[in-house]
Amino acid sequence: MIEKWAFALHFSSPVSIHSGLSAAGLVDRMVVRDHEGIAVIPGSSIKGRWRFVAERLLRSVDPGSMNGLWLHDEKMPDCKMSSPPCTLCKLFGNAAIQARLWIGAAELDETNKEYIRAIHQLRVNPVMHHDTEIRPGIALSRVRCTAMPDHLFFDETVPAMARFSGTIMVMGDISAAERNFLKLSARMVDKIGSRKAVGRGLLAKGIEIEMPGGEG
Ligand SMILES: [Zn+2]
Known part of the structure; x- marks a missing residue:
């Protein structure tokens, strides 16, 4: 059985999921884009952060009160x-x-x-995209807490207005407790993407899941 849920992300600060690409001498880290050149948040980035939050939640809850939810011992390898x-x-x-x-x-x-397609058509520039901003940052020395020489960088970011949406699929059966746990942990995902420590990628309401039948 496959269940389909819709989800949305409302960002209250600029967000960037970087692609590993740079534009030599201009932008050090550029955002991930789809086949039309429009910024997207890859599912793997969302899942990675959600998993991190879910693990922290499972670890912090009293095992007696978890309704059959449990987590493997952190000193042992992952479950087989x-x-x-x-x-x-x-x-x-x-x-x-x-x-x-x-x-x-x-x-x-x-x-x-x-709107973005229209902007892209007006000005075709292979480096600067008109739907994003370029934000400077500096790399700090962890030892001295001061800026490191020659470590100014420029990141491409999606401005803070953005609402993104997508689909989650659940393959196979999950229990009511697991379903509730997913809803709760999704709501607790506070930020996604690069530069979270300086307040990028803040989510207004976590990963907002809408389950069919208005359960979400
Ligand atoms: Zn496990």
């Missing part, structure tokens, strides 16, 4: 196929176990996309 996996490995997967959750890329709404 041979025995029932913990809640985290079952839902989010690991190297040996296929995840129950599949998270698609989060895209801008169609009205925003139309």
Whole structure:
């Protein structure tokens, strides 16, 4: 059985998921874009942060009150196929176990996309995109807490207005407790992307999940 949920992300600060690409001498880290050149948040980035929050939540809750939810011992390797996996490995997967959750890329709404397509057509520039901003940053020395020489960099970011949305698929059955745990942990995801320590990628209401039938 495959269940489909919709999700949305409202960013209250500029966000960037960097692609590993740079524009030599101009922009050090550029955002991930889709086939039309419009900024997207890859599902893997969303899932990675959600998994981190879910693990922290499972670790912090009293095991007696968890309704059958549990987490493998942090000193032991991840769960394997041979025995029932913990809640985290079952839902989010690991190297040996296929995840129950599949998270698609989060895209801008169609009205925003139309606007960006129009801007892109007006000015074709291979480096500067008119739907994003270039923000400077500096690398700090961890030892002295001062700026390191020659470590000024420029990041491409999506401005803070953005609402993105996408689809989550749940493969196979999950229990009511697991469903509630996913809703709760999704709401607790506070930020996504680069430069979180300086306040980038802040989410207004976490990963906002809408389950069919208005359960979300
Ligand atoms: Zn596990």
